[in-house]
Amino acid sequence: MPVLTYLEAIRQGLWEEMERDERVFLLGEDIGVYGGAFKVTEGFLERFGEERVIDTPISEAAIVGAAIGAALVGLRPVAEMQFIDFISIAFDQLTNFAAKCRYRWGAGVPIVVRGPCGGGVHGGPFHSQNVEAYFFHTPGLKIVEPATPYDAKGLIKAAIRDEDPVLYFEHKYLYRRIRGEVPEGDYIVPIGKADIKRLGRDVTILTYGWMLHKSLEAAEIVAQEGIEVEVVDLRTLLPLDDETILSSVAKTGRAVIVHEDTRTGGIAGEIAMRINERIFEYLEAPVVRVTAPDTPIPFSPPLEEFFLPQVEEIVQAVRWVANY
Amino acid sequence: MEETLTREQLLDMYYYMKLTRMVEERLQRLYRQGKIVGGLYRSLGQEGESVASAYALEEGDFLAVMIRNLGALFVRGVRPWEVFTQYMGKGTSPTRGKDNIVHFGSVERGIIPPISHLGDLIPVMAGIALASKMQRKRSVALTYIGDGGTSTGAFHEGLNFAAVLKLPLIVIAEDNGYAYSTPKHKQMAIENIADRAIGYGIFGETVDGNDVIAVYHATRRAVERAREGLGPTLLEVKTFRMRGHAEHDDAWYVPRELLEYWQKRDPILRLETYLKEHGMADETDFEAITHRIEQEIEADLQYAEQSPMPDPRIALEGVYAETPSVSEVAPLPREHAVRTRS
Ligand SMILES: Cc1ncc(C[n+]2csc(CCOP(=O)(O)OP(=O)(O)O)c2C)c(N)n1
Ligand SMILES: [Mg+2]
Numbered sequence: 001m002p003v004l005t006y007l008e009a010i011r012q013g014l015w016e017e018m019e020r021d022e023r024v025f026l027l028g029e030d031i032g033v034y035g036g037a038f039k040v041t042e043g044f045l046e047r048f049g050e051e052r053v054i055d056t057p058i059s060e061a062a063i064v065g066a067a068i069g070a071a072l073v074g075l076r077p078v079a080e081m082q083f084i085d086f087i088s089i090a091f092d093q094l095t096n097f098a099a100k101c102r103y104r105w106g107a108g109v110p111i112v113v114r115g116p117c118g119g120g121v122h123g124g125p126f127h128s129q130n131v132e133a134y135f136f137h138t139p140g141l142k143i144v145e146p147a148t149p150y151d152a153k154g155l156i157k158a159a160i161r162d163e164d165p166v167l168y169f170e171h172k173y174l175y176r177r178i179r180g181e182v183p184e185g186d187y188i189v190p191i192g193k194a195d196i197k198r199l200g201r202d203v204t205i206l207t208y209g210w211m212l213h214k215s216l217e218a219a220e221i222v223a224q225e226g227i228e229v230e231v232v233d234l235r236t237l238l239p240l241d242d243e244t245i246l247s248s249v250a251k252t253g254r255a256v257i258v259h260e261d262t263r264t265g266g267i268a269g270e271i272a273m274r275i276n277e278r279i280f281e282y283l284e285a286p287v288v289r290v291t292a293p294d295t296p297i298p299f300s301p302p303l304e305e306f307f308l309p310q311v312e313e314i315v316q317a318v319r320w321v322a323n324y
Numbered sequence: 325m326e327e328t329l330t331r332e333q334l335l336d337m338y339y340y341m342k343l344t345r346m347v348e349e350r351l352q353r354l355y356r357q358g359k360i361v362g363g364l365y366r367s368l369g370q371e372g373e374s375v376a377s378a379y380a381l382e383e384g385d386f387l388a389v390m391i392r393n394l395g396a397l398f399v400r401g402v403r404p405w406e407v408f409t410q411y412m413g414k415g416t417s418p419t420r421g422k423d424n425i426v427h428f429g430s431v432e433r434g435i436i437p438p439i440s441h442l443g444d445l446i447p448v449m450a451g452i453a454l455a456s457k458m459q460r461k462r463s464v465a466l467t468y469i470g471d472g473g474t475s476t477g478a479f480h481e482g483l484n485f486a487a488v489l490k491l492p493l494i495v496i497a498e499d500n501g502y503a504y505s506t507p508k509h510k511q512m513a514i515e516n517i518a519d520r521a522i523g524y525g526i527f528g529e530t531v532d533g534n535d536v537i538a539v540y541h542a543t544r545r546a547v548e549r550a551r552e553g554l555g556p557t558l559l560e561v562k563t564f565r566m567r568g569h570a571e572h573d574d575a576w577y578v579p580r581e582l583l584e585y586w587q588k589r590d591p592i593l594r595l596e597t598y599l600k601e602h603g604m605a606d607e608t609d610f611e612a613i614t615h616r617i618e619q620e621i622e623a624d625l626q627y628a629e630q631s632p633m634p635d636p637r638i639a640l641e642g643v644y645a646e647t648p649s650v651s652e653v654a655p656l657p658r659e660h661a662v663r664t665r666s
Contacts (some may be wrong), residue, residue: 033577034505057475057511058442058503086441089477122362122413124424126440298639300413300421301361306636 004182007175009149010114011040013156014078016186018048021076024160025052027063028080037082038116038175064090067111068098068165076160081115084169085129098165099140108163114156116172117145118210118260119308123172124299130209130261132237135167136270142191143238145169147212149180151235154189162191171209178213194241196248200228203318204248206271207258208234211309215258218314227322237267245271246279253284254321258314263291285324290317327544329537331604334595337379337536338605339613341371341592344395346617347404350625351411355571359629360411362424367392369566370500372591373533374468375399377496377559380543381434381466386452388436388445388467389426392498392565396468397426400435404621408628415634416627422638436467443469443476446495450482453491453556464492464550466543472503472511474520483558487524492550494543494557498533500565505577518560526556533561534591537598563591 004012018024025048026041032055035042045053056063060081067077081087087094094113101107119128135141142164146152152170159166189195197212198219205215212233219229232248234240249255255275257268268289275287290309298304329337348366355364367374374395378387381400389396394407409417410428418428429435436452438445445467453465469479474497486493497517501508514520521528527549531542539561546557564586568575599605641647 029503030505037504055506055510057506058472059475059477061477083440089441122424124362124427124440125422293640295640295643296422298422299362299419299424300415300417300634302633302636303413303421303639306639 001181001183003179004149005176006146006149006152006170006178007038007040009152009180009182010156010170011042012182013153014041015044015047017157017160018044018052020186021160023074024076024078025054025070026078026080027054027056027067029056029058029082031055031080036080038172041080060086060089061093064093064111064113065097067113068093068109071109071111072101072107076110078112078114078160081113083123083127084115084117084131085126087113087115087131087167088134091134094135094141094165094167095138099138102164103140109165110163111165112156112159112168113165114159114168114170116175117169118171118173119297119304120173120210122299122301122304125296128297128304130169130259132169132267133261133265136238136267140164141238142166142236143169144191144236145171145209146189146235147171147174147209147233149178149182151189151195151233153182154187155191155235157186158188158191161188166191169209173210174213189235192236192239192241194244195233195235196230196244197233198229198231200230200252202228202252203254203256203322204230204232204252205256205258205314205318206232206234206245206249208237209260211258211260214309214311215314217311218318221311221315222318222322225319227318229318240271240274242274242278246275249275250279250282253282254324255287256314256317256321257287257289258309259289259291260309261292262294263289264294266291285321288317288321290314329540333379334599335605335609335613337375337540338592338595338599338610339617340375340379340395340398341536341595342613343398343404343617343620344371344375345592346614346621347407348394350621351407352571354411361413363570363572364411365391365425365570366567367394369586369590370498370533370563371395372536372595373496373498373539373561373563376536376539377466377543377561380540380547381464384434384461384463385547386434386436386449386463386465388438388449388465390438390442390445390468390470390473391426392470392500393468394426397435401433402435403624405624405627408625409631412628412631413633414628414631415638416631420638421634422642442473443478443482446479446482447485450486450491450493453486453493453550454489456492457489462551464494464547466494466496466547468496468498470503471497471499471501471508471517472506474517475511483524483526483556486556487526490553490555492553492556494546494550494559496543497558497560498563499560500563501582502565502569502578504569504573516560518558521558524558526558527554528558528560530560530562533563534586534589534594536591536595
């Protein structure tokens with residue numbers, strides 16, 4: 001099977017969807033001639049032409065708003081945010097327009113809004129954010145964040161084919177650092193399905209994005225001490241895959257939730273509450289979380305490293321719940 | 325009657341333009357040596373408009389820059405060490421490593437730092453202008469926006485708001501041909517950004533952005549109107565981005581002829597020519613200024629290079645006026661880790 005980078009897998013998924021369905025088109029800043037700030041859409045303009053690969057003005061609200069409009073009448077727009085931080089400008093279009101159309105008047109808004117998220121590259125406070133929590137609170141939206149090339153391709157295809165608005169967050173730290181086997185041709189990774197990336201019986205780690213890789217490293221370390229960690233990659237953040245989450249935690253009785261996003265109001269809080277509500281009797285230890293602290297993400301490497309959850313912290317958290 | 329700029333003022337502007345260029349050249353070397361953290365955005369070819377517009381302000385006025393306005397910061401009193409430490413993420417930098425590039429300032433110095441989100445400064449500077457009016461002060465607020473940044477909703481809302489309330493706001497719109505890889509004609513369906521002024525009911529003017537004297541006078545006029553209560557100005561400066569969007573970008577999409585055209589109109593060379601033709605200065609004056617800048621840069625760079633990186637715990641400071649006490653509900657691993665990590 002071909003080995004692709006995370007970025008190449010996203011590109012391949014997008015490409016195949018554009019080949020498959022002529023209703024699919026791309027819009028965003030510098031995505032055509034330049035091929036995107038991170039080169040995800042390199043070569044698309046040449047293949048699919050200006051009508052389906054649209055270089056737009058710097059107008060995120062209009063990019064998403066226009067995507068919504070086009071989707072309402074039958075097209076399948078994929079909008080790029082140059083950095084996911086700028087999605088804040090389209091917040092209203094997403095949370096009020098896109099998310100509420102179906103509920104109010106039965107009209108689906110099959111758009112995808114995708115863009116690079118996350119830290120680790122010293123991008124500073126406005127080029128490193130994780131924005132899932134702002135949208136996690138909005139019924140009507142779906143949110144996915146792949147961690148592997150396989151999932152990246154399968155999820156972009158699922159997102160494009162979905163009948164509702166999907167936010168597709170791609171972690172910029174993983175773009176060229178993570179490689180993996182990606183089948184040629186068509187397959188999808190269903191939205192709403194988590195994936196067990198490592199089997200174990202003692203502790204469950206629930207995580208996504210870059211933190212999947214750190215969690216797998218942590219699992220490897222504690223395995224030497226005889227702690228067998230099951231690592232669940234959420235892949236879809238909204239709607240959460242309760243079944244996979246709860247059955248894994250019920251099995252191990254111990255859960256550590258790891259996310260790069262900040263702590264308060266982060267997704268970990270919701271997951272912990274679901275565990276508490278549904279399988280409290282199965283727990284052998286309190287559910288704990290390893291997250292970034294409640295601050296903006298700082299720029300300078302020592303500060304950023306301190307801010308970002310580290311493997312060692314995950315290891316400590318796992319030991320703590322294992323020995324509780 | 326328009327004032328004439330004195331020799332001293334012109335040489336002063338020359339110093340700031342040259343300082344900007346030489347600091348950026350130094351940054352470029354550091355960038356290649358891997359000594360700066362993150363990207364480097366140059367203002368090569370645009371030093372004139374930044375310097376001249378900021379030079380038209382007075383003590384007590386407020387200025388907010390975008391990524392290509394380093395020169396304006398120098399006019400407001402920023403020194404090279406602040407820029408070097410910012411780019412290196414040092415603990416001695418104005419933001420103590422929390423933010424990068426020209427994202428620093430202080431209300432006391434009349435410098436409001438931008439966020440990356442283009443356009444967002446304009447409503448904020450309108451608010452500063454509003455407060456100036458409410459507090460019966462003479463201060464005006466000046467900020468910049470690129471041709472690309474004018475496509476944002478915030479640009480429109482901010483200008484319209486300032487227009488309706490007749491606020492002392494000056495927006496310098498920099499038409500430098502491109503927004504990242506996007507040429508101006510894909511950004512707007514008009515030729516001159518200043519044409520939008522009509523739609524807002526405010527003053528608009530387009531000037532040659534590489535002619536510092538023209539930019540200075542045009543900004544001066546805008547400042548005077550603002551102080552007289554005549555409201556905002558949208559002042560467009562025509563200039564050109566002579567490098568890529570940032571140093572990672574070789575700008576292959578910019579036609580060579582355009583670069584050649586603008587190279588001949590370099591703002592520093594033009595001021596030199598003007599000064600020479602008017603018998604105000606000659607090569608020895610320019611060399612003396614250059615020499616002085618070299619020394620200033622060396623000293624400041626040395627300080628920046630010797631400065632330590634920030635203590636990691638600074639990451640936790642300054643989110644609120646008062647640091648909230650960390651809740652001690654359980655010995656949660658993160659808190660534990662934070663406390664024990666050196
Ligand atoms: C709202 C928003 N969208 C996208 C970006 C990413 N971005 C940073 S600079 C830039 C181009 C800006 O062009 P322009 O305003 O013309 O300024 P210039 O770089 O030419 O000085 C883009 C797209 C951003 N900073 N803010
Ligand atoms: Mg521009």
